[in-house]
Amino acid sequence: MNSKQRRSFLKKGVGLATLPLLGLSSRNPLPKDPKKNLKLSLNAFSFNASLRDGTLSLERLFRYCAENSIPAIDLTAYYISNYPEVPEDKVLYGIKKQAHHWGLDISGSGVRNDFTLQNTDLRKKEIDLVKKWIVASSKMGAPVLRVFAGKSKVEGAAWKEVADGVISAMQECASFGAENGVIVAMQNHNDFIKSADQVNYIMENVNKEWFGLVLDVGSYSLKDPYEEISRNVHHAVNWQIKENVNYLGTQKPVDLKTLMKIIKSSDYNGYLPIETLGPGDPFEKVKNFLKDVKKALD
Secondary structure, three states: OOHHHHHHHHHOOOOHHHHHHHOOOOOOOOOOOOOOOEEEEEEHHHHHHHHHOOOOOHHHHHHHHHHOOOOEEEEEHHHOOOOOOOOOHHHHHHHHHHHHHOOOEEEEEEOOOOOOOOOHHHHHHHHHHHHHHHHHHHHHOOOEEEEOOOOOOOOOOOHHHHHHHHHHHHHHHHHHHHHHOOEEEEEOOOOOOOOHHHHHHHHHHHOOOOEEEEEEOOOOOOOOHHHHHHHHHHHEEEEEEEOEEEEOOEEEEOOHHHHHHHHHOOOOOEEEEEEOOOOOOHHHHHHHHHHHHHHHHO
């Protein structure tokens, strides 16, 4: 087993000690090409404006997912009362219960943080924010908490110098995530992280079992996005499937057929959250994009 395969094996949470529990034997090997267990989810950011101004409630959004046969919601923490503070438990448990009522899993949550801050006290506050929402995510039943590296540029500092601080912060958060049963997952967001090489550098140096990648298909801007996705797919623990990719600085509609081929050829199983952006009615935009994604997924 090479180092990449070993990291992928550990990332999935299957250690050698657990294998006897699976009842594996030479007479009952796992199939070579098992059917992928891929399911759709909706990233709540698709409804950012109406969630922010209060014209759309979480319950109405959950109902919309149920009405459109979307099995899960990726519920960014911004839309939970009192953010960035964590609300009392009854609010978190209420969200969990409400999602269950509408037949939804909470496939993940997310915060807005900045680990590129050079002031150690300020960076510690960002780490503390992530830790608080790791606990909150656990209480809501979200298996993944989405985090960011940080700003696109730090004046007067080399990229790898800043990356060292990001890596250290991610390691601390991932260790805390392991204690609370929540995977901490960095989103490549075309900010401090712009390329597949940079993603791999962060991932390989953090090197924690409870750390992964929220693979944002729309945020590679330096090279062919599909080549970049292919180079990072083994780190993915969650996704953001967007309408457009950034093809060498130009927005182009995502090639869902090519994207799904990449995903299906990887070892990824789980949720594929979709996210629509830009002007237009999000209720209709999500519905139309959902139809396209389902077609490509079949």
